[in-house]
Amino acid sequence: MIGCDCPVCHSSDPRDQRLRSSIYIQTPECCFVVDTGTDFRTQALRENMRVVDAVIFTHSHTDHVMGFDDLRRFAYERGSMPVYASPETMQDLERVFEFAFKGLNPFPGYLKPDPHVIEQSFSLGSTLITPLPVPHGNTVVNGYLFERNRRKLVAYLSDCSGVPDSIARQILDVEVLIIDALRHKPHPTHLSVDQALEVAHRVRSGKTFFTHICHELPQSAEAQLPQDAFIAYDGLRLEF
Numbered sequence: 001m002i003g004c005d006c007p008v009c010h011s012s013d014p015r016d017q018r019l020r021s022s023i024y025i026q027t028p029e030c031c032f033v034v035d036t037g038t039d040f041r042t043q044a045l046r047e048n049m050r051v052v053d054a055v056i057f058t059h060s061h062t063d064h065v066m067g068f069d070d071l072r073r074f075a076y077e078r079g080s081m082p083v084y085a086s087p088e089t090m091q092d093l094e095r096v097f098e099f100a101f102k103g104l105n106p107f108p109g110y111l112k113p114d115p116h117v118i119e120q121s122f123s124l125g126s127t128l129i130t131p132l133p134v135p136h137g138n139t140v141v142n143g144y145l146f147e148r149n150r151r152k153l154v155a156y157l158s159d160c161s162g163v164p165d166s167i168a169r170q171i172l173d174v175e176v177l178i179i180d181a182l183r184h185k186p187h188p189t190h191l192s193v194d195q196a197l198e199v200a201h202r203v204r205s206g207k208t209f210f211t212h213i214c215h216e217l218p219q220s221a222e223a224q225l226p227q228d229a230f231i232a233y234d235g236l237r238l239e240f
């Protein structure tokens with residue numbers, strides 16, 4: 001948090017220094033990123049990211065889209081960048097990044113998005129990706145379920161204020177649930193720690209990782225969580 005003197009902002013645990021939420025997925029066939037927030041460039045440099053074959057967006061809040069133009073580095077050799085988003089999110093992207101979507105600039109270094117509006121499940125390589133519409137305050141945003149070889153590997157619900165039973169059933173028994181848990185105190189547009197744990201219990205996730213955590217929740221709070229629940233941190237890697 002800018003200009004904050006709280007214990008988390010001044011913590012000596014490097015895991016308490018958090019950038020915006022996003023995930024990068026590597027598969028044998030292709031690599032893709034979910035959201036390009038304001039910190040995307042910093043994250044790509046930190047992780048020495050070399051390939052992005054596609055980008056998937058959860059929603060168009062600034063903390064999830066403002067790094068969009070830095071995809072140009074990855075689109076350059078491909079010629080364009082496949083962009084997957086809901087109709088509403090795509091509309092916002094086209095408005096905010098009009099210079100890219102209009103394709104007016106012929107310079108090859110400019111980002112040329114190749115929009116794919118998501119209406120149902122789609123595949124990137126052998127990964128089946130299913131949109132999970134969830135409430136996020138007054139809006140509805142997409143989480144995603146990632147499946148390979150009929151295994152429900154990961155459900156990613158970075159921003160949500162609730163998880164309807166229909167969605168919980170779709171991700172039942174998922175191996176890893178990555179879910180919004182902003183802080184202990186309830187919030188109008190994000191889940192609290194207790195609410196996130198309730199969802200984890202309902203979907204019977206093998207392991208649960210909290211994301212989109214604010215500075216009111218220190219990494220050390222993980223010690224009070226159930227055995228299979230963790231606080232994710234920047235640079236965390238999961239292998240399947």
Ligand SMILES: [Zn+2]
Nearest residue numbers: 004006009215
């Ligand atoms: Zn703080």
Ligand SMILES: [Zn+2]
Nearest residue numbers: 059061136159
């Ligand atoms: Zn949001």
Ligand SMILES: [Zn+2]
Nearest residue numbers: 061063064159
């Ligand atoms: Zn957010």
